[in-house]
Amino acid sequence: MKSNVKMFSPCVGNWWYTDNGQVWGIYCSLNDAVLNGSYRQFSMSDNHMTLWRKVVEDYIENEEEQKHVYALGYDVYEHGSVVYDLRTQCFYIICSETIYNNLIARKAIKSAFGLNGCNIDFQRVSLT
Numbered sequence: 478m479k480s481n482v483k484m485f486s487p488c489v490g491n492w493w494y495t496d497n498g499q500v501w502g503i504y505c506s507l508n509d510a511v512l513n514g515s516y517r518q519f520s521m522s523d524n525h526m527t528l529w530r531k532v533v534e535d536y537i538e539n540e541e542e543q544k545h546v547y548a549l550g551y552d553v554y555e556h557g558s559v560v561y562d563l564r565t566q567c568f569y570i571i572c573s574e575t576i577y578n579n580l581i582a583r584k585a586i587k588s589a590f591g592l593n594g595c596n597i598d599f600q601r602v603s604l605t
Contacts, residue, residue, distance in 0.1 A: 486506050486507070486591060487506075487507065487561075487568065487590065487591045487592050487595050488502075488504040488505060488506055488507075488559070488590045488591055489507065489510045489517055489518055489519050489558075489559045489560055489561050489568070489590070490502055490503045490504040490505055490519040490558070490559055490590070491519060491524070491525055491528055491532075491556065491557075491558050491559075492556060492557055492559065492586055492589065492590070493525075493532060493551075493554040493555070493556045494554055494555040494556070494582050494586065495554050498582070498585060499536070499585075500585045500586055500588075500589035501532045501535070501536045501554075502532070502589050502590065503519060503523075503528050503531065503535075504519070504590065505519055507561055510561065515562060515563045515564045516561065516562055516563065517560065517561040517563065518558070518560045518561075519558070525551045525552070525556050526551050528551075529547065529550070529551035530547055533546050533547045555572070555573055555575055555576050557570065557571045557572040557573065557576065557586075557602075558570075558571045559586075559590050559592070565596075566596060567596045567597065567598055568590070568592050568596065568597045568598075569597070569599075569600050570583075570586055570587070570590075570592075570597060570598070570599045570600065571600050571602055572586075572599055572600070572601065572602070573601065573603070574601050574603075576599075577599050577601045583599060
């Protein structure tokens with residue numbers, strides 16, 4: 478698997494949690510994040526749907542497997558986002574009820590985004 482390069486500092490971005498427990502992510506540092514009101518986020522225009530091809534290509538080396546997984550669609554895996562609230566100085570991990578209740582997934586997402594030791598809050602939303 479290819480590794481999506483990210484900074485060692487805390488990041489914001491979009492993530493997918495695969496069936497085998499991997500976190501696939503598109504990241505940026507807080508300095509590179511877009512300001513949206515009192516939040517810093519990855520992008521104002523990109524979303525899970527528009528980033529799906531890139532994340533599949535970043536994390537799957539085999540072209541045939543890339544085509545197969547891409548065709549399954551961006552919502553084949555649990556997915557969510559990490560944003561930063563400037564007012565509360567808290568990283569919000571936006572996720573489904575399934576991820577919220579999965580301590581292993583929560584730990585993996587925190588680690589993938591460099592959030593260990595940071596002020597974080599998991600926010601459950603209905604992603605359907």
